[in-house]
Amino acid sequence: xxxxxxxxxxxxxxxxxxxxxxxxxxxxxxxxxxxxxxxxxxxxxxxxxxxxxxxxxxxxxxxxxxxxxxxxxxxxxxxxxxxxxxxxxxxxxxxxxxxxxxxxxxxxxxxxxxxxxxxxxxxxxxxxxxxxxxxxxxxxxxxxxxxxxxxxxxxxxxxxxxxxxxxxxxxxxxxxxxxxxxxxxxxxxxxxxxxxxxxxxxxxxxxx
Amino acid sequence: xxxxxxxxxxxxxxxxxxxxxxxxxxxxxxxxxxxxxxxxxxxxxxxxxxxxxxxxxxxxxxxxxxxxxxxxxxxxxxxxxxxxxxxxxxxxxxxxxxxxxxxxxxxxxxxxxxxxxxxxxxxxxxxxxxxxxxxxxxxxxxxxxxxxxxxxxxxxxxxxxxxxxxxxxxxxxxxxxxxxxxxxxxxxxxxxxxxxxxxxxxxxxxxxxxxxxxxxxxxxxxxxxxxxxxxxxxxxxxxxxxxxxxxxxxxxxxxxxxxxxxxxxxxxxxxxxxxxxxxxxxxxxxxxxxxxxxxxxxxxxxxxxxxxxxxxxxxxxxxxxxxxxxxxxxxxxxxxxxxxxxxxxxxxxxxxxxxxxxxxxxxxxxxxxxxxxxxxxxxxxxxxxxxxxxxxxxxxxxxxxxxxxxxxxxxxxxxxxxxxxxxxxxxx
Ligand SMILES: Cc1cc2nc3c(=O)[nH]c(=O)nc-3n(C[C@H](O)[C@H](O)[C@H](O)COP(=O)(O)OP(=O)(O)OC[C@H]3O[C@@H](n4cnc5c(N)ncnc54)[C@H](O)[C@@H]3O)c2cc1C
Ligand code: SF4
Ligand code: SF4
Numbered sequence: 001x002x003x004x005x006x007x008x009x010x011x012x013x014x015x016x017x018x019x020x021x022x023x024x025x026x027x028x029x030x031x032x033x034x035x036x037x038x039x040x041x042x043x044x045x046x047x048x049x050x051x052x053x054x055x056x057x058x059x060x061x062x063x064x065x066x067x068x069x070x071x072x073x074x075x076x077x078x079x080x081x082x083x084x085x086x087x088x089x090x091x092x093x094x095x096x097x098x099x100x101x102x103x104x105x106x107x108x109x110x111x112x113x114x115x116x117x118x119x120x121x122x123x124x125x126x127x128x129x130x131x132x133x134x135x136x137x138x139x140x141x142x143x144x145x146x147x148x149x150x151x152x153x154x155x156x157x158x159x160x161x162x163x164x165x166x167x168x169x170x171x172x173x174x175x176x177x178x179x180x181x182x183x184x185x186x187x188x189x190x191x192x193x194x195x196x197x198x199x200x201x202x203x204x205x206x207x208x
Numbered sequence: 209x210x211x212x213x214x215x216x217x218x219x220x221x222x223x224x225x226x227x228x229x230x231x232x233x234x235x236x237x238x239x240x241x242x243x244x245x246x247x248x249x250x251x252x253x254x255x256x257x258x259x260x261x262x263x264x265x266x267x268x269x270x271x272x273x274x275x276x277x278x279x280x281x282x283x284x285x286x287x288x289x290x291x292x293x294x295x296x297x298x299x300x301x302x303x304x305x306x307x308x309x310x311x312x313x314x315x316x317x318x319x320x321x322x323x324x325x326x327x328x329x330x331x332x333x334x335x336x337x338x339x340x341x342x343x344x345x346x347x348x349x350x351x352x353x354x355x356x357x358x359x360x361x362x363x364x365x366x367x368x369x370x371x372x373x374x375x376x377x378x379x380x381x382x383x384x385x386x387x388x389x390x391x392x393x394x395x396x397x398x399x400x401x402x403x404x405x406x407x408x409x410x411x412x413x414x415x416x417x418x419x420x421x422x423x424x425x426x427x428x429x430x431x432x433x434x435x436x437x438x439x440x441x442x443x444x445x446x447x448x449x450x451x452x453x454x455x456x457x458x459x460x461x462x463x464x465x466x467x468x469x470x471x472x473x474x475x476x477x478x479x480x481x482x483x484x485x486x487x488x489x490x491x492x493x494x495x496x497x498x499x500x501x502x503x504x505x506x507x508x509x510x511x512x513x514x515x516x517x518x519x520x521x522x523x524x525x526x527x528x529x530x531x532x533x534x535x536x537x538x539x540x541x542x543x544x545x546x547x548x549x550x551x552x553x554x555x556x557x558x559x560x561x562x563x564x565x566x567x568x569x570x571x572x573x574x575x576x577x578x579x580x581x582x583x584x585x586x587x588x589x590x591x592x593x594x595x596x597x598x599x600x601x602x603x604x605x606x607x608x609x610x611x612x613x614x615x616x617x618x619x620x621x622x623x624x625x626x627x628x629x630x631x632x633x634x635x636x
């Protein structure tokens with residue numbers, strides 16, 4: 001458990017709802033849920049996950065901190081926005097889901113080896129290098145995410161898609177040398193640093 | 209020309225539903241001079257479209273008959289149908305009200321023999337049955353209509369059918385040259401009892417009211433149960449006429465929802481509980497009702513009724529706001545999808561027929577009416593001293609059941625009486 005996690009546990013004790021309201025993006029909406037179930041029933045992922053938004057919101061109120069923060073449900077959300085559109089109380093459900101995922105990751109409590117979480121990290125690391133996504137490297141990183149032999153197998157499987165993208169000029173083999181990026185590299189990185197600074201300041205306040 | 213004498217000691221009641229009839233009668237029976245305006249060709253309002261009343265499960269026709277007898281007994285109460293208010297000016301104790309009267313094309317000689325109706329062939333959507341069937345172009349709105357006088361649909365004017373109707377009438381009651389009239393009334397106080405309308409179910413896109421035949425509304429079910437309704441009192445499904453033995457009710461269809469009506473419509477839980485008894489009435493133990501709900505709001509004394517329905521083994525309750533309805537192409541069965549809050553289990557349940565317990569909105573939105581009156585965000589009239597001698601009654605003021613609508617109407621009649629009494633005292 002991280003130092004940060006100990007700090008927030010200490011501060012909020014048994015009131016997980018308060019903790020969520022204070023620290024999770026759009027978390028103060030959670031108490032507005034009336035448990036009607038429309039979000040759960042509207043989610044296209046169906047029974048692919050254990051905790052629907054409806055259930056997560058009830059678990060938060062019931063103080064099931066460990067189960068919520070280690071759930072993989074938030075990571076499965078595809079941001080289809082069906083739930084937001086349907087919720088009779090207009091809860092920003094998708095945003096809360098992402099907020100919870102982010103919070104869990106910050107505290108080091110998110111599930112290990114969760115593929116969408118891994119991909120999110122790969123995508124971020126790839127994008128922040130030059131300000132443009134390097135499709136070739138992102139694809140390769142993704143295929144080799146679970147080791148060398150599986151990577152080779154996956155690459156062969158995806159060969160025809162890769163070729164199609166190449167002919168459609170969506171994939172450039174030269175990207176392997178570093179790839180394209182935004183013009184103002186220094187400015188781009190300064191912007192990211194500033195964003196990180198703001199986030200860290202926020203993080204520093206957790207539990208204080 | 210309609211000749212109506214009114215003074216600033218007259219009370220005007222707008223809307224001839226159960227609330228308007230009650231307010232008008234209470235005031236008239238206290239000796240006041242009352243005019244009751246109704247925009248339809250008959251008094252009765254939405255109650256005349258119900259099959260049975262909760263909680264007693266008696267027939268609304270009975271109360272209607274009593275009220276009509278009371279109305280006929282009073283010569284200080286005048287009823288005007290096909291009449292709508294177009295403008296209100298003036299102040300408490302002295303209002304001037306512009307009224308538009310549409311032509312009925314049938315005068316008071318009509319004996320309601322129905323010869324005109326037999327003579328014509330043109331048919332139109334039957335609004336009394338929520339357009340589920342057709343009525344003739346010369347018609348009586350419903351059996352108990354008041355006044356008992358036929359109506360010629362305005363679309364008939366100029367057609368051969370209209371001439372046939374006129375020729376068929378044995379007492380010369382049909383006057384095809386009747387024209388719209390605009391009159392002005394001077395009154396002391398106005399009671400608004402314009403009632404409610406069902407929320408437009410087609411707007412609730414995931415429930416497919418506009419796409420699937422076997423998804424209907426609660427108000428339509430009331431008409432289907434009526435022996436004089438569109439199905440002759442048979443509980444059958446629209447797609448294939450099969451008996452609807454397995455009926456699902458979706459609560460809060462359009463209510464308690466920020467995408468639709470934000471308020472709780474208050475009567476729809478009770479309406480569905482009542483309607484679950486219709487399935488039992490038709491099919492006994494073979495009938496099955498399933499009520500999908502967020503929470504059941506059987507207000508105050510009605511808790512008993514809820515408990516009674518709950519103890520019926522043919523009625524099943526599922527705590528869940530249904531997420532969507534899809535149609536099984538082979539059987540025509542609507543399939544309800546969602547997650548049961550008790551246990552968080554997913555379901556996909558087929559039923560024969562789905563009834564949407566639609567919410568209530570004011571039939572006249574008073575934020576946007578030809579009268580300056582304080583109303584809330586949903587368009588219902590608020591009780592407010594600024595309203596002077598204008599009062600809301602029944603569902604024009606809130607989503608109410610009949611019992612509460614009548615209480616509210618009586619209260620408004622009392623307030624209106626106070627206004628005209630003050631006028632009378634000042635003039636003495
Ligand atoms: C499915 C369903 C089932 C129900 N079942 C029950 C039940 O079993 N028991 C119960 O107690 N309640 C029941 N209700 C509630 C009941 O219908 C209402 O309480 C009742 O209709 C209220 O009467 P009202 O006179 O206020 O309004 P309305 O019945 O709407 O009457 C208003 C009248 O005003 C007229 N009007 C409208 N606008 C104008 C205008 N501009 N100028 C002149 N006239 C106008 C209308 O034509 C109408 O005649 C049910 C409701 C629903 C939706
Ligand atoms: S749709 Fe909204 S109110 Fe209903 S359970 Fe989901 S979050 Fe709660
Ligand atoms: S009365 Fe029942 S069905 Fe109607 S809006 Fe209220 S809770 Fe929903």
